[in-house]
Amino acid sequence: VVVQGFEQAAKSKSEAWKLHKAMLKEFLRDFTSESSLGLALHSVLHKPFREHIRSYLRLLAQLQEQLQEGPERAVVATVVQEFGKLESFIRQVLDEAGLTKELWKSLGSKFTDVLCVPERRLLEDSRNLPIASSTARSERLLLFDDVLVLIQGNSFQSFDLKLVWVDENCGEKSAPGLYSLRITTPEGTFVLSTKDPQMKAVWRWKLEQAVRQALNGKRDFPLWGRGGEGSEAPSRRFFTYVFRREGRLRGATYEGEWLWGKPHGKGTLKWRDGRNHVGDFQEGLEHGFGICLVPRRSEDRYDCYKCHWYQGKMKGYGICEYGNDLVYKGYFKDNVRQGFGILENFSAEHPFKYTGQWENDKKNGYGVWEDKERGERYIGMWLDDHRHGEGIVVTQSGLCYQRTFHGDKMVGSGILLLEDGSVYEGNFTEDLTFVGKGKLSLANGVVLEGTFSERGGRGRLGALGGLST
Known part of the structure; x- marks a missing residue:
């Protein structure tokens, strides 16, 4: 026919x-x-x-x-x-x-070329049962057994019924003399209004029945259900959808559970740029535990985040395996490292490990840095990824010194413990050469105190100095 x-x-x-x-x-x-x-x-x-x-x-x-x-x-x-x-x-x-x-x-060929499918059936037409849409310039509404179509001039919008929710409570006050239904889809919501409460009831019933039948994949039999009325379509659904409108999800494909037009429950979200999130969703946002893969632009590798999410952002404990051989185990907040965490580099070139506090994705507060290549360890305070404040450095050779740092540079005097048990108190350079005023207490009890210079290797006691035993 x-x-x-x-x-x-x-x-x-x-x-x-x-x-x-x-x-x-x-x-x-x-x-x-x-x-x-x-x-x-x-x-x-x-x-x-x-x-x-x-x-x-x-x-x-x-x-x-x-x-x-x-x-x-x-x-x-x-x-x-x-x-x-x-x-x-x-x-x-x-x-x-x-x-x-x-x-x-x-209908004109512009519509039939796209909409005319042999299996598709028209269930209702707003020209036969008047109802208007709040969508701008919407002239006609067609309810098929698989899609809802809004015709606007020479263009139209179609909505897959499997992802259409019908609510008679619009959440907003209707204009006087109008009776409204709110239609929710993954791309947004719009309102259908009619001047007759009976027409509203008929449209609501037909929409609910069409959605339920589309989800079930078969027609109701008998037509009106056992009690003479069709039951409402379930609010929770499982479906695959590609987002089309502008926004953070444009072009992304979501496969999983839905609730009232938004990803809600278990699901997988894939972006066209290669990002991939598998986990829990709530009201359209990543919420709960999830695993997210993010491709690195300059390399054919991925950053893998295994973390807890809160309203679309990482929050709480998580593990990130970066594509450049770095691994972070610790806490996040608003998608950045925040709180206690361990960052380790397993690459053969520059292996290191940092254990300590983070703020706004940078090392801040107390932390321990281990340079596995040099065999050196720093224990102390950090500010914006730099050693800043009081700290202790232990070298591979057994030297240990305490110093104040400012932007990774040593400032002021410090205490240096040598391999033989001698202790130096005063100024010294990055290569641990004594300079300026200082006191060297040798392991045998001899104390050298005065002004040291860099001439002749490790700092030598200058003219102004004294020896005590």
């Missing part, structure tokens, strides 16, 4: 039928002239769809009349009732096919 198969059969066979008019008149009893051949053929081929159930109903009704009151008659009465439902179902399906056929004839 929808794709006009009967008409095509009549058209393609018309020459053959003309050669067998006697047979044609016998077969098409309503045929009067060659000009009505298509209509007559349509009628005779279409009629059995409606008539064969009625034949069964007549036979069952006669049987019911012949039976006396008892179990047998009750069984037949039940069968009659079920066949009545089947007749109503077939009539509804055929009517929908006819309405869909007429719609394709009335």
Whole structure:
């Protein structure tokens, strides 16, 4: 019916039928002239769809009349009732096919080229049951068995019914004299309004039924449900969708659980740039535990975040395995390292390990830095990724010194413990050469105190100095 198969059969066979008019008149009893051949053929081929159930109903009704009151008659009465439902179902399906056929004839090719699908059926048209959309310039609303279509001038928007939610509570005050429904989709919400409360009720029922049938993949039988009313479509659903509108999700594909138009529950979100998030979602945002892969621009590698998320951002304990061989185990806040954490570099070139406090993605506060290549360890305070404040350095050779740092540079005097147990208190350079005023206490009890210079290797005691034993 929808794709006009009967008409095509009549058209393609018309020459053959003309050669067998006697047979044609016998077969098409309503045929009067060659000009009505298509209509007559349509009628005779279409009629059995409606008539064969009625034949069964007549036979069952006669049987019911012949039976006396008892179990047998009750069984037949039940069968009659079920066949009545089947007749109503077939009539509804055929009517929908006819309405869909007429719609394709009335719409322009710009719409039918995209919307016309043989399996698609028109369930309701706002021109037959008036309702208006709050969407700008929306002129007509078409409810099919798989999509909801808003026509706006020469363009249209279509919404897959599996991801359409219908709510009679709009959350906003309707204009006086209007009765509204709120439609929620992954791309946003809009309001449908009508001036008649009964029309609102009918549209709501038809929308809910269409959504539920689309989710179930089959039509309701009987049409009106057991209690005469269709139940509401479930709020929680599982579906795959590609976001189209502008925003952080544009072009991203989400596969997983939904609730009222937003990812909610377990799911997988993939962006076109290669990002991939698998985990828990709440109201459209990453929320709960999740694993996120982020490609590195200059390398064919990924950063892997295994973390807890809160309203779309990393928060709490997590593990990040960076694509450059760095691994961070610690706490995050607002997508940056914050609080206690351990950062370790496992590469062969510059292996290191930092254990300590972080603030705004940088080393801040107390922390321990281990340079595994040099065998050196720093224990002390940090500011914006630099040693800053009091700190202790232990070298691979056994030297240990305490010093004040400012932006990774040593300032002021410090204490240096040598390999042989000697202790130096005073100023010294980055290569641990004594300079300026200082006191060197040797392991044997001898104390050298005075001004040291860099001449002659490690600081030598200058003219102003003293020796005590």
